[in-house]
Amino acid sequence: MTPALYPVWQDLLLNFTQEETRIQQLWAELEAAYSGKNRHYHTLHHIQSMLQLAETHQVRAQGPxxxxxxxxxHDAVYKTTRNDNEEKxxxxxxxxxxxxxxxxxxxxxxxxxxLATKQHQRQPQPDTNLLLDLDLSILGSGWLTYWEYTQLIRKEYSVYPDVLYKPGRRKVLQHFLDQEQIFKTGHFTALFEAQAKENLRRELDILAR
Structure with missing residues (x-):
């Protein structure tokens, strides 16, 4: 078990069941999924970062x-060769x-x-927008952290050669830049929007070389 996260999971699931064995079984399944050998960014560390960010900024969810x-x-199923990870x-x-x-x-x-994490479009439900912003918060980090993130993503897509990966990655980056706002909540827009756009444009320039 991952020491830092299992207590969080346990406290969460105790709101829905008192069966400790069931809680442990569900956690074991999640832990195995996020610890897959082909995962480099979409790991339990990503989950922990999102949870910590929510706590650090004391985000106010309607349904915490x-x-x-x-x-x-949200990333329990993640295979770079499929396009239905969010649905699964x-x-x-x-x-x-x-x-x-x-x-x-x-x-x-x-x-x-x-499902909303597939396209990251603004949603009518505030908590969904909050989830999207937490998921994309890495985009607004400092350049060195952002660059490390891009390298982890590249490792996850190592099955694809550059001739296929780069156009696909450029399409993803441009998708976010073409949106009116990358972040959907006022709080995270103020925190991360400007830096995220700078990072995305910088990566696009690198990919074009």
Whole structure:
């Protein structure tokens, strides 16, 4: 078990079940998924960073428990050769939570939140926008941290040669730059928007070489 995260998971799941064995089983599944040999950025460290960022900035979620569940499950399925990772992650989250005391409306919302991480478009539900901003916060980090992140992403896509990877990566970066705002909440826009755009443009310049 990952010492830093299991207590967070345990405290979260105790809101839905008192079965310690079930909590441990669900965690073991998540831990194995995020520890896959082909994962370099989308690991438990990414999950921990999102949770810490939410706590550090004391973000005010309308449904903090659902937000945490979405954080834990949003990259549970991640294969760079597929384009349905978000759908599979949402499906897994809803399947695993269905047997707990989670109302159908909350299950629907959980699935929707995870699916929204596919396109990162502004959503009508505030907590979904908050999840998106936490997920993309790395884009607004200092350049050295951002550059390390890009190298980890490249490792995850190592199956693809540069001739395929670079155009795909440029398309992703341009997708974010073409949006009116990368970040969907006022708080994270103020914190990260300017730096994120600078980082994305700088990476685009490097990819063009």
């Amino acid at each position: 428990l659902l937000l945490k569940l979405a954080i834990f499950y 992650s949402a499906q897994l989250a809803c399947q695993r939570m269905k047997g707990l005391v989670l109302p159908p409306a909350d299950l629907d919302q959980l699935g929707h939140m995870i």
